[in-house]
Amino acid sequence: MRIVEIREQSIPLQANIQNSVVNFAEHTVSLVAVVSDVIRDGRPVVGVAFDSIGRFAQSGLLRERFIARLAKAAPEDLSDDAGTGIDTEKAFRIMMRNEKPGGHGDRAHAVAAVELALWDLNAKLAGVPAWRLIADRFGVTAAARMPVYAAGGYYYPEDSVGRLQDEMRGYQDLGYTSFKMKIGGASLAEDMTRIEAALAVIGDAKCLAVDANGRFDTPTAIAYGKAMAGFGLRWYEEPGDPLDYRLMDELAKVYDETLATGENLFSCRDVDNLIRYGGMRPGRDLFQMDPGLSYGLGEFGRMVAAMEQAGFSRKQLFPHGGHNIALHIVVGLGLGGSEAYPGVFAPVGGYAPDCTLEGGAIAPGDKPGFGLEQKPDLAPYIEKLTA
Ligand SMILES: [Mg+2]
Numbered sequence: 001m002r003i004v005e006i007r008e009q010s011i012p013l014q015a016n017i018q019n020s021v022v023n024f025a026e027h028t029v030s031l032v033a034v035v036s037d038v039i040r041d042g043r044p045v046v047g048v049a050f051d052s053i054g055r056f057a058q059s060g061l062l063r064e065r066f067i068a069r070l071a072k073a074a075p076e077d078l079s080d081d082a083g084t085g086i087d088t089e090k091a092f093r094i095m096m097r098n099e100k101p102g103g104h105g106d107r108a109h110a111v112a113a114v115e116l117a118l119w120d121l122n123a124k125l126a127g128v129p130a131w132r133l134i135a136d137r138f139g140v141t142a143a144a145r146m147p148v149y150a151a152g153g154y155y156y157p158e159d160s161v162g163r164l165q166d167e168m169r170g171y172q173d174l175g176y177t178s179f180k181m182k183i184g185g186a187s188l189a190e191d192m193t194r195i196e197a198a199l200a201v202i203g204d205a206k207c208l209a210v211d212a213n214g215r216f217d218t219p220t221a222i223a224y225g226k227a228m229a230g231f232g233l234r235w236y237e238e239p240g241d242p243l244d245y246r247l248m249d250e251l252a253k254v255y256d257e258t259l260a261t262g263e264n265l266f267s268c269r270d271v272d273n274l275i276r277y278g279g280m281r282p283g284r285d286l287f288q289m290d291p292g293l294s295y296g297l298g299e300f301g302r303m304v305a306a307m308e309q310a311g312f313s314r315k316q317l318f319p320h321g322g323h324n325i326a327l328h329i330v331v332g333l334g335l336g337g338s339e340a341y342p343g344v345f346a347p348v349g350g351y352a353p354d355c356t357l358e359g360g361a362i363a364p365g366d367k368p369g370f371g372l373e374q375k376p377d378l379a380p381y382i383e384k385l386t387a
Pocket of ligand 1 (some may be wrong): 211213237238263
């Protein structure tokens with residue numbers, strides 16, 4: 001088989017919401033389709049993926065560099081050993097030709113969108129759901145379901161506390177048993193009131209995590225840590241700048257509860273540095289790297305290996321995401337879980353209707369690939385891109 005064409009389309013995110021740092025209303029996503037020369041049911045087999053939520057499309061980078069390099073490669077330079085699919089590592093190396101080390105940024109998302117589309121293509125060619133192919137390739141016993149929590153808890157301009165409680169009740173009604181809310185967008189005193197209000201609805205503090213979205217400096221991160229220590233929350237996420245490892249290290253010395261970070265680290269080297277200098281504690285703290293933001297599954301697999309080599313369990317990895325691609329990856333690699341964004345970040349956010357939520361955990365559907373075509377809001381975009 002060979003690749004005939006790779007297409008990209010920037011699509012808008014439906015999310016007029018705000019955390020402590022960014023408003024998502026202007027965010028876009030790169031939807032990528034890799035068209036193969038294999039014809040089934042009268043149509044070419046096409047691999048589809050996108051990068052991730054909370055960033056911007058990388059149309060220029062994709063067209064001028066990464067798709068262009070793959071288009072120039074000879075079919076035998078991309079083919080796997082059996083000749084029946086694409087070797088994603090070979091494709092990764094071709095995409096990264098003449099790219100300097102470090103300075104990962106948007107490049108990491110662009111490459112990820114293509115690399116993940118190749119995984120979707122390989123799974124479709126093999127006729128299996130992506131999680132099964134991933135489990136086979138990485139030698140993992142896949143989980144049946146992915147523990148999931150409802151990520152939200154936003155700030156509202158009016159009746160912020162009352163609406164926060166309504167939002168949490170809404171997630172409970174949908175069947176979610178764990179939750180995450182934003183902090184850092186108000187004063188410390190107001191945020192403590194908000195946490196107490198959310199806990200009044202949720203009950204168990206071990207079912208509520210908080211996310212500062214990288215807002216705090218070290219003294220503020222520590223002040224929040226001290227103020228929240230008594231709650232016994234599930235975790236305290238991204239207190240400071242994602243690359244401020246000293247902040248994490250200093251906070252870990254005074255905050256005995258679980259810390260979480262990593263969604264804005266885009267390479268294995270950055271994760272190495274978090275492990276070396278960030279004070280992360282095996283058996284306690286959580287990593288949240290997102291394969292869609294960090295070069296795809298190949299680099300993500302190296303991050304998992306780095307964690308395990310340093311004594312962490314892969315169950316301490318809860319990738320940022322909240323969509324079908326993350327679901328298949330978490331299940332296929334046997335990770336701890338991931339998030340869900342009920343009602344926001346359409347059309348890429350959320351899970352397809354054939355994914356079932358039961359006891360706070362989601363199971364993927366059984367269609368080949370990541371099952372993105374099963375999402376009614378995303379399917380028209382895929383149909384248009386692949387027509
Ligand atoms: Mg976060």
